[in-house]
Amino acid sequence: MRHASIEVLSSYLDGELTSDRRRQVELHLDECQECRHRLEGLHGVVENLERLGRISPAPFLERQVLHSAATSAYPQSLMDRLEKGASRLHIERWVWMPTFGMVIALVSIIYLFSWGLERRNHGLPVVFNDETPEVKSADNLGSPQRLRQESMLGEAPDEALSPRTAQVGDRSFELVDGLWIEKGVDPRAPSMSVDPVETGAPEWLEQLPNLAELERLGGPVRLRIGDRLVQLEFNRGE
Amino acid sequence: MKAAVLMAKATGDTDLELVELHRYGDPAAFEEIYRRHAEMVFNVALRMTGDAEEAADVSQETFLRVHRYCARFRGRSSLKTWIYRVTVNCCRSRYRKNQSWKNRFLSGSLEKVEQLPDTRRGPEDRTLARDRGDVVMQSLRRLPEPFREAVVLRDLEGLSYEEIAGVLGVRIGTVRSRIARGRDRLRILLESSKSCDTHR
Numbered sequence: 001m002r003h004a005s006i007e008v009l010s011s012y013l014d015g016e017l018t019s020d021r022r023r024q025v026e027l028h029l030d031e032c033q034e035c036r037h038r039l040e041g042l043h044g045v046v047e048n049l050e051r052l053g054r055i056s057p058a059p060f061l062e063r064q065v066l067h068s069a070a071t072s073a074y075p076q077s078l079m080d081r082l083e084k085g086a087s088r089l090h091i092e093r094w095v096w097m098p099t100f101g102m103v104i105a106l107v108s109i110i111y112l113f114s115w116g117l118e119r120r121n122h123g124l125p126v127v128f129n130d131e132t133p134e135v136k137s138a139d140n141l142g143s144p145q146r147l148r149q150e151s152m153l154g155e156a157p158d159e160a161l162s163p164r165t166a167q168v169g170d171r172s173f174e175l176v177d178g179l180w181i182e183k184g185v186d187p188r189a190p191s192m193s194v195d196p197v198e199t200g201a202p203e204w205l206e207q208l209p210n211l212a213e214l215e216r217l218g219g220p221v222r223l224r225i226g227d228r229l230v231q232l233e234f235n236r237g238e
Numbered sequence: 239m240k241a242a243v244l245m246a247k248a249t250g251d252t253d254l255e256l257v258e259l260h261r262y263g264d265p266a267a268f269e270e271i272y273r274r275h276a277e278m279v280f281n282v283a284l285r286m287t288g289d290a291e292e293a294a295d296v297s298q299e300t301f302l303r304v305h306r307y308c309a310r311f312r313g314r315s316s317l318k319t320w321i322y323r324v325t326v327n328c329c330r331s332r333y334r335k336n337q338s339w340k341n342r343f344l345s346g347s348l349e350k351v352e353q354l355p356d357t358r359r360g361p362e363d364r365t366l367a368r369d370r371g372d373v374v375m376q377s378l379r380r381l382p383e384p385f386r387e388a389v390v391l392r393d394l395e396g397l398s399y400e401e402i403a404g405v406l407g408v409r410i411g412t413v414r415s416r417i418a419r420g421r422d423r424l425r426i427l428l429e430s431s432k433s434c435d436t437h438r
Contacts, residue, residue: 006422007415010414010421014399041422041429042421042422042425044425044428045425050393056280057280057297066265066268068301
């Protein structure tokens with residue numbers, strides 16, 4: 001004969017079995033003395049426990065608990081403070097918690113963005129305009145023309161190697177390795193080297209109306225004058 | 239505010255209202271929560287620890303936690319069930335804190351306890367232990383913690399299997415098994431103590 005498990009007997013005692021199962025157990029108990037004995041034992045345990053009764057806590061405990069609660073030594077966490085504050089303002093949890101989360105997320109995004117930007121400035125090129133001293137145009141000396149330089153910073157650690165552009169009159173120049181090269185001029189092509197300040201400079205140099213501006217660029221300038229490819233070396237003789 | 243608490247007292251089923259009032263910082267609300275649940279907490283603690291002093295300490299710890307975390311109580315279960323859960327957790331942490339090798343030996347492995355005659359008691363102690371209540375309490379203390387929790391909540395506090403599952407955070411099947419095994423072990427312990435007394 002298969003005996004009823006202790007779980008089944010205990011559940012039977014608590015009335016926690018379905019009516020079918022209960023009937024099966026009762027049929028088994030009619031036949032099995034061992035299970036009946038175990039059930040009686042379980043019943044005795046429950047009775048013994050129930051007989052323990054209830055005990056009231058000592059009155060001093062109430063004073064002690066209330067006093068401890070009033071002077072609670074627990075430090076309040078941020079969540080507790082937020083919870084209390086929200087309760088006082090009648091703001092439901094489902095409102096303030098997502099809002100708080102969004103604020104945290106927004107602050108994090110802003111922080112990460114600024115951090116990323118700073119990092120990018122140290123590693124990848126960022127283009128910005130650099131104001132340069134005014135250069136007076138030779139064809140219009142009365143109205144100063146602003147020389148515009150675009151700097152590509154961060155592309156190379158050496159500032160001298162960073163390319164810059166300049167506009168003199170209608171010519172555009174690019175600074176490469178300390179040499180100003182007119183746009184469209186092949187830097188590798190052979191050119192004639194001339195110091196325009198030197199006495200005896202060729203006459204065709206006078207075709208350049210804005211020589212002073214070119215000198216202000218502050219370095220040798222390679223450009224096309226008519227059919228000639230010329231490199232102007234200012235103050236070469238000094 | 240005092241009037242609100244008096245209203246809450248008068249209307250009966252207003253545990254959630256009391257929690258709300260407590261959130262607003264009303265001390266009278268917490269006092270009322272304490273008065274409603276103090277006996278329940280103390281008795282659970284007493285049956286779990288088997289010592290009145292320990293039970294008082296557990297009660298105090300439980301209510302301090304209730305005072306602190308009440309703002310987080312959302313009413314998904316009843317306040318009573320929630321306080322039961324806090325009490326059981328306090329008992330567990332105290333039990334773990336105080337657990338010495340001796341306690342572990344007594345309550346951790348019942349198989350060993352069942353086989354050993356209770357030689358620790360002298361004749362005087364045995365005379366005292368004749369009181370049935372003491373014997374039951376002693377036997378209850380010898381149960382492993384999970385069985386003791388389930389049996390205390392079921393047979394002393396009268397909670398349903400579902401409520402116990404909620405308090406202990408386990409499935410109903412587990413509760414059923416723990417209650418049954420706890421009772422069975424208690425039966426064996428009580429029978430052995432009875433036979434000990436008869437042979438004496």
